[in-house]
Amino acid sequence: MPNNHDVDSNLDLLSVFLTVLDTGGFRAAAQRLRLSPSTVSERIAQLEAQLGVPLLIRTTRSVTPTETGRTLATRIAPLMAETRAALRDAASSQSVVRGLLKINVTGAVMVDILPPIIDRFMEAHPQVRVEIMVDDRLVDIVAAGCDAGIRYGEHLAQDAIAVPIGPRYQRIAWAAAPGYLAARGAPRHPNDLLNHECIRLRFSSSALVEWIFERGEETVRVDPPGRLIVGVDGASAAIGFARDGRGVIGTFENWLTPYLESGELHPVLHDWWRTFEGPQLYFSSRFKSAPLRAFIELVKEEQNATRGSLAAADSAKIA
Template sequence: MANNSDASGMENLAVFLTVFNEKSFRTAAIQLGLSPSTVSEKVSALERSLGARLFTRTTRSVRATEAGQALAERIAPLLTEVRAALNDVTTLQQDLRGTLKLNVTGAVMVDILPPLLDRFLSQHAQIRVELMVDDRLVDATLAGCDAGIRYGEHLAKDAIAVPIGPRIQRLALAASPAYLASRDRITHPTDLPEHNCIRLKFSSGALVPWDFSRNGQMLRVDPPGRLIIGVDGASAAIDFARNGNGIIATFENWLQPHFDAGDLLPVLPEWWSSFEGPWLYFSSRFMTAPLRAFVDFLREQEA
């Protein structure tokens, strides 16, 4: 019969959750600074203690069983609260200490989050920040983070959300003056499939959609990409557009410096669609001291 031995203690649960998030014993071992055999032993000990198999292992993959999935969903917020309590113990006489761990989409790493963190860290010299940059839209709590940064349509259910950065952003199209001079004039989004287009792709395999709107009319165009680049390489994709390789669609705020410099020109600006800016979200009722300080900081920026 299963029993609550030391094998089901905090350390083994934390190791299990890391394997669950990474879907790999080897990757989890690297992240934890342990050997793969140690990670495997700790998960096996936990399975023996619980009397249940938590992962289905093959030579090529690690997949959580139904029991493993249920355990991860239950313990992730509990481990977050324990880490929060330990971090809060380090808070002495208003001298905030500890680590703020955020799971963020790469879209905020260009010009939204870095200046905010610069100011936040200058105010709290004893706080450390760890960023997990991931476009897979994983659950921040399950990933072992204090909070996540997402765009509105990707917020977790029942999440507490605080706005961060511009409230409205736009999907803008751009091409180099040389490219536009060499091709027929673009007058409508339906002209785009006839052009060289530079498409961005999520790690899931889905292409970033090209959505347009004008006077209440909504339109989605899916031109074949002459160049297809992962979203983590967005800066390189913009450089390809600057060098005359075609039309790119991405955040207007990323393209604005190039519009100002003249090395890119707006394409179909009257059709650019708007969307809600990013949010910091967290689902745990127990906030770490660093997270609480960051939320307060963001609300001061909005005031």
């Protein structure tokens, strides 16, 4: 019969195994776990030796699970998540919330949406630690060892619950420096952008951020080659290039607003700016740790307060 040390050791090995699958490799898993790649490799080999079966197929370019490894991961990922939630709840009492809140978010919310919310949450719950993983892929938050995720409009798992966080609606805006527009002229239709210098953003998946325009019932998609392409993590630098006159940029209106107000950028194709739903906080319907429940409560309170303020403003306009 295994002793307590064996059980603890096996849980550690399984956690490393799940991290390798989630990150797609030993080096990425080592960075997340703050271990050396050789240590991660040794622990996987130890787990495989204990079970007597291979769990991963290793090549020079990738790591993929065997059929046994895939089956094992499917069964243990929810159990590991429930164990983490139970441990975090055990660290909290009804009066004081303690433990770790770990969320996986898209970089789009890290500029001006999530930081003030996290700041208020940490002020309200000083015993909680917060870890934010920034990833533009839609990940399985349970397999990634996270309590929740934040994404825009992607298809979520059936057992996930989603609540709005931050602004209920946002817009994609286009802008360019006044000097650039004076020299090249302002586009009158989205298709005109095919003849302009354009600054494009690229996701970590290698796909370019789509340029979609809407006016009334009309939707237009354009795909200018982009003389300058910047990864989404460098969006602030891309905006800087636009301010320097390098071309037209399309991104979140709230990111461009300070420069539109200062006059460093001028709006482009304003009638075609597209409105869409804001970000969603999503989480499993099965596992909610005490820190996550407290975070959800704060997010809902802020949404209710925002709706109340908007309703009061509308009433004042009518009066």
